[in-house]
Amino acid sequence: MGCPKMTETNLYLTMKGTNEGIIVYLDDQCSFITLLNELGSQVKSDTIENTTEVIINCQNRYLQDWQREEIRQVVEEQSSLKVKSIESNVLSHEEALTWFDQSTIKPFVKTVRSGQVLHVEGDALILGDINPGATVNATGNIFVLGQLKGIAHAGYAEGTEHVVVASYMNPNQIRIANKISRAPDYEMQGSSREFAYINQETGQIELEQIHNLQKIRPNLTDIVERGL
Amino acid sequence: MGEAIVITSGKGGVGKTTTTANIGTALALQDKKVCLIDTDIGLRNLDVILGLENRIIFDIIDVIEGRCKLQAALVKDKRFDCLHLLPAAQSSDKNEVTPEGIKELVDELKPDYDYILIDCPAGIEQGYKNAVAGADKAIVVTTPEKSSVRDADRIIGLLEQEDLEPPHLVINRIRKHMMDSGDMLDVDDIVSTLSVELLGVIMDDEDVIRASHHGNPVAFQPDTKASICYRNISRRILGESVPLMSFDEDKGIMVKVKKLLGMK
Numbered sequence: 001m002g003c004p005k006m007t008e009t010n011l012y013l014t015m016k017g018t019n020e021g022i023i024v025y026l027d028d029q030c031s032f033i034t035l036l037n038e039l040g041s042q043v044k045s046d047t048i049e050n051t052t053e054v055i056i057n058c059q060n061r062y063l064q065d066w067q068r069e070e071i072r073q074v075v076e077e078q079s080s081l082k083v084k085s086i087e088s089n090v091l092s093h094e095e096a097l098t099w100f101d102q103s104t105i106k107p108f109v110k111t112v113r114s115g116q117v118l119h120v121e122g123d124a125l126i127l128g129d130i131n132p133g134a135t136v137n138a139t140g141n142i143f144v145l146g147q148l149k150g151i152a153h154a155g156y157a158e159g160t161e162h163v164v165v166a167s168y169m170n171p172n173q174i175r176i177a178n179k180i181s182r183a184p185d186y187e188m189q190g191s192s193r194e195f196a197y198i199n200q201e202t203g204q205i206e207l208e209q210i211h212n213l214q215k216i217r218p219n220l221t222d223i224v225e226r227g228l
Numbered sequence: 229m230g231e232a233i234v235i236t237s238g239k240g241g242v243g244k245t246t247t248t249a250n251i252g253t254a255l256a257l258q259d260k261k262v263c264l265i266d267t268d269i270g271l272r273n274l275d276v277i278l279g280l281e282n283r284i285i286f287d288i289i290d291v292i293e294g295r296c297k298l299q300a301a302l303v304k305d306k307r308f309d310c311l312h313l314l315p316a317a318q319s320s321d322k323n324e325v326t327p328e329g330i331k332e333l334v335d336e337l338k339p340d341y342d343y344i345l346i347d348c349p350a351g352i353e354q355g356y357k358n359a360v361a362g363a364d365k366a367i368v369v370t371t372p373e374k375s376s377v378r379d380a381d382r383i384i385g386l387l388e389q390e391d392l393e394p395p396h397l398v399i400n401r402i403r404k405h406m407m408d409s410g411d412m413l414d415v416d417d418i419v420s421t422l423s424v425e426l427l428g429v430i431m432d433d434e435d436v437i438r439a440s441h442h443g444n445p446v447a448f449q450p451d452t453k454a455s456i457c458y459r460n461i462s463r464r465i466l467g468e469s470v471p472l473m474s475f476d477e478d479k480g481i482m483v484k485v486k487k488l489l490g491m492k
Contacts, residue, residue, distance in 0.1 A: 111423050113381045113382060113384055113385030113388075114378050114379070114382040114385065115381075115382040115385060115386075129423065131381050131422075132378060133378055133381065133382070149421075
């Protein structure tokens with residue numbers, strides 16, 4: 001957050017100019033209708049230059065999607081301001097759970113066996129082997145502290161940034177987001193301590209030694225950012 | 229109170245029935261009271277391998293449907309008094325039995341026997357579910373082939389969901405020279421993939437086929453490789469600690485000479 005440069009206050013709205021742009025703080029105690037009316041009249045009378053982007057911060061008020069949309073409409077119809085984002089201090093219980101799910105590492109102490117399919121929200125930590133014919137799907141990364149001989153699918157939703165890390169890598173297939181790579185047709189020995197990722201230049205899944213992980217995915221553990 | 233052990237494999241033809249017959253025989257040789265149950269309804273084999281086919285009067289379906297008493301359906305082995313067989317029906321199919329039916333039956337047998345071995349049909353459908361229902365323990369049979377190890381892995385995964393002790397593994401039909409040349413999975417690979425305790429290995433031996441053909445389980449013979457393997461397994465089931473049999477074949481000069489002359 002940059003330091004405040006200009007502050008304008010009335011009963012329901014507080015505007016602050018910061019380095020990030022203009023932030024409009026909305027009162028979180030009044031009714032939503034009052035707020036909309038106030039916002040409408042305020043932005044209309046405002047003399048701010050055209051096509052400036054604003055960030056709306058509704059503080060401790062929980063806004064449903066249609067309410068967010070309405071606020072956006074009021075601001076953009078009444079003035080030529082652009083709403084860059086709508087922020088809030090509160091999350092619904094459901095959103096919080098989803099976020100928690102997406103951002104935690106889920107450990108499993110078991111051998112995943114042929115025919116079994118493990119579906120994990122967030123990162124999966126497998127303390128055991130993934131046997132041939134077994135599948136592990138995770139919306140986040142997959143870490144295997146054992147032998148990966150089956151199928152691992154990281155970034156199950158569409159996370160092209162996610163990786164599959166295994167202490168012994170000899171998989172049937174590795175899938176990341178919508179990319180698939182399979183083992184060659186000839187017999188091969190697996191390799192130790194490797195990880196698979198999508199190389200953005202080639203667009204293909206590639207394998208690397210684990211010590212290169214910090215170079216290739218330095219933000220791997222910034223899980224707090226994920227899911228929001 | 230006896231212990232019920234189901235013998236299963238997922239894949240067909242790996243030697244479940246042969247293993248059941250031979251472990252049963254080997255346990256009977258140790259003076260244990262053993263009852264073998266064939267749950268492969270519609271495709272019964274266990275009676276043939278034991279050479280008891282001609283003695284069957286009633287079968288498991290007759291018992292479950294109340295046409296006869298349990299005692300009447302049990303066939304006594306011709307070699308041992310302490311080895312009994314509850315044969316499967318040949319004319320019905322697997323859907324005529326429920327897991328509850330089998331469980332009730334096994335519970336009724338338990339007080340009278342030391343071991344009840346349940347021969348499971350191939351597959352993971354109704355027949356498998358029936359066979360597993362009454363068991364306290366499980367033995368998974370596999371051969372050193374990829375396909376049967378894959379199916380064993382699948383079956384172990386399913387067994388883990390049941391209320392059973394962790395299953396034990398028997399690796400059947402081991403061919404030493406193929407393991408050495410890398411054309412077959414070796415014992416260590418299989419055990420590490422399946423990560424279950426190894427109960428025993430059985431060498432591939434023509435005597436097993438010969439013995440089954442004559443309706444005499446191989447475990448009954450004193451000195452063939454396979455019979456020693458089976459007897460070792462039965463001793464391990466009884467709690468003895470028996471080392472795995474060495475795979476090395478005889479390398480004496482006479483053996484080589486005999487081989488050259490086609491005598492062995």
